[in-house]
Amino acid sequence: MFVYADNAATTCVSKTALEAMLPYLTDEWGNPSTLYAFGQRAAESLEQARRTVAVCLGSASPKEIYFTSCGSESDNQALRSCARAGARKGKKHLISTAFEHHAVLHTLRQLEKEGFAVTLLDVHGDGVVRVEDVAAAIRDDTCCVSVMFANNEVGTVQPIAEIGALCRGKGVIFHTDAVQAAGHLPIDVQAMNIDMLSLSGHKFHAPKGAGALYCRKNIPLYSFIEGGAQERGKRAGTENVAGIIALAAALKESCDRMPQDAPRVTAMRDRLIEGLSRIPHSRINGSLEHHVPGTVNLCFEGVEGESLLLLLDREGICASSGSACASGSLDPSHVLLSLGVPHELAHGSLRLSIGEYNTDADIDHILNVVPHAVETLRAQSPIWAELEQGKREHLC
Numbered sequence: 001m002f003v004y005a006d007n008a009a010t011t012c013v014s015k016t017a018l019e020a021m022l023p024y025l026t027d028e029w030g031n032p033s034t035l036y037a038f039g040q041r042a043a044e045s046l047e048q049a050r051r052t053v054a055v056c057l058g059s060a061s062p063k064e065i066y067f068t069s070c071g072s073e074s075d076n077q078a079l080r081s082c083a084r085a086g087a088r089k090g091k092k093h094l095i096s097t098a099f100e101h102h103a104v105l106h107t108l109r110q111l112e113k114e115g116f117a118v119t120l121l122d123v124h125g126d127g128v129v130r131v132e133d134v135a136a137a138i139r140d141d142t143c144c145v146s147v148m149f150a151n152n153e154v155g156t157v158q159p160i161a162e163i164g165a166l167c168r169g170k171g172v173i174f175h176t177d178a179v180q181a182a183g184h185l186p187i188d189v190q191a192m193n194i195d196m197l198s199l200s201g202h203k204f205h206a207p208k209g210a211g212a213l214y215c216r217k218n219i220p221l222y223s224f225i226e227g228g229a230q231e232r233g234k235r236a237g238t239e240n241v242a243g244i245i246a247l248a249a250a251l252k253e254s255c256d257r258m259p260q261d262a263p264r265v266t267a268m269r270d271r272l273i274e275g276l277s278r279i280p281h282s283r284i285n286g287s288l289e290h291h292v293p294g295t296v297n298l299c300f301e302g303v304e305g306e307s308l309l310l311l312l313d314r315e316g317i318c319a320s321s322g323s324a325c326a327s328g329s330l331d332p333s334h335v336l337l338s339l340g341v342p343h344e345l346a347h348g349s350l351r352l353s354i355g356e357y358n359t360d361a362d363i364d365h366i367l368n369v370v371p372h373a374v375e376t377l378r379a380q381s382p383i384w385a386e387l388e389q390g391k392r393e394h395l396c
């Protein structure tokens, strides 16, 4: 059996997205920047995609949508733009959170080296940023607040509308990395007072290689790729027309189907939580109160996350320990550490992220395999032996 439970890392391409993009790989492969009708048809399709994305974000204007190559690029451009605009006014302080994606954290680290000041907010034990903490961190020289919509490892959703209202009141630009939210949670950039928003097609059933940045009218946006005048001069490079068209089709489909899909995915996830939290000395990371439908993150004491993944892989289950981007490093996830999960426990974490394409049979398979795998690994673990003998304190 093959069970894909790593939708937070990437998703399959939907039939809708594939069918929407195919003509642009076969017959309609013109360059949108050319003047003849063949190119102009591609340009018009691109504008149609822009309108679709704008509508999915809650009455954004198509002029406020910029296509990029991925979520990371959108995050980089948003933060660097804010920083540059802020620096021009002598405002060189940015606020974000300790558990952002590395696309945000590493950009901020780079900006710090370039002379900016960065405050990273605590996400408390439940993985939720407090609006009061944001308010307390804003200074006279703050140019930007960047708080992710939903966390990619633990799935917690942040109080975006409240933070948006706060930032609007203070005249600070508010950016949100909505890569895990777009297509999975309702987004309204107007109602939520979002100034900039990043999303990525491959997290909602479009192919890899197309992303978007929403940037509100009158918020300065700078280009970091020099070249042609594509994307109204804000992002040079011939557009990934087929990828962008797939992104728009997939986003629309995900948003249209959200009322049916979200409860179904949530119910499957709840079955996972129900079954897996029965494993002794396990814990769920992050509050389940404000949460994306598909993601659950657990720790099993006395278990090495990587070893668990290998056992699951043998049973055909694709899952993750921390984020795909952090794997390969032996450090425990910065996200779990930011929630105050002890190092020893953070090493034994498992992220399951399911989606619209999973079935109840998939959940059954996971529920059959994981408890055995945990038991097998504990039987071989010197740490577990010490715990059993009372030589070590249980952490959960």
Ligand SMILES: *Cc1c(COP(=O)(O)O)cnc(C)c1O
Residues within 6 Å of the ligand: 008, 009, 069, 070, 071, 072, 073, 075, 101, 103, 148, 150, 151, 152, 177, 178, 179, 180, 200, 201, 202, 203, 211
């Ligand atoms: C996947 C992800 C990104 C990066 O998106 P890419 O398109 O892979 O560059 C950024 N932020 C979050 C929260 C993500 O989950």
